[in-house]
Amino acid sequence: MQETLLRAWKARDSLKDETAAKPWFLTIVRREYARSFERKRLVTVDVDELIAKEEPMLAASEDQQIAEVRAALFKLPEEYREPLVMQVLMGCSTVEIAAELNLSPAAVLTRLFRGRKQLRALCGEDMSQDPE
Secondary structure (H helix, E strand, C coil): CHHHHHHHHHCHHHCCCHHHHHHHHHHHHHHHHHHHHHHCCCCCCCHHHHHHHCCHHHCCCCCHHHHHHHHHHHHCCHHHHHHHHHHHCCCCCHHHHHHHHCCCHHHHHHHHHHHHHHHHHHCCCCCCCCCC
16 A cells, blocks of 8 residues: 555656546556566476476375364264264254254254364364453
């Protein structure tokens, strides 16, 4: 935004019609935004070169974090694990979970909340800032 205002200030003499100030300024904003992407150069990697070197980063292996979450999920008590699996993996709604487990929707929400909280603790997430 600062660059845009600076460019507009420097080019204020080029504004011929004051009623066209808004489109003139928006054009400067659009061009400055495009310039920000021109300056950004992302690091690229030659995939053919990696394949030739047989880099380990190309190997297809299970992600360690997924394995940790899966292991932590199986450590949860069943009363918390089952509604969580039904919601996250099976895509069930709170009402559907309540009907399946013979619970009230409020009880399902409580179990989902507590299950997520326990799962986060098992995965080692810092929960000191969480409300009780």
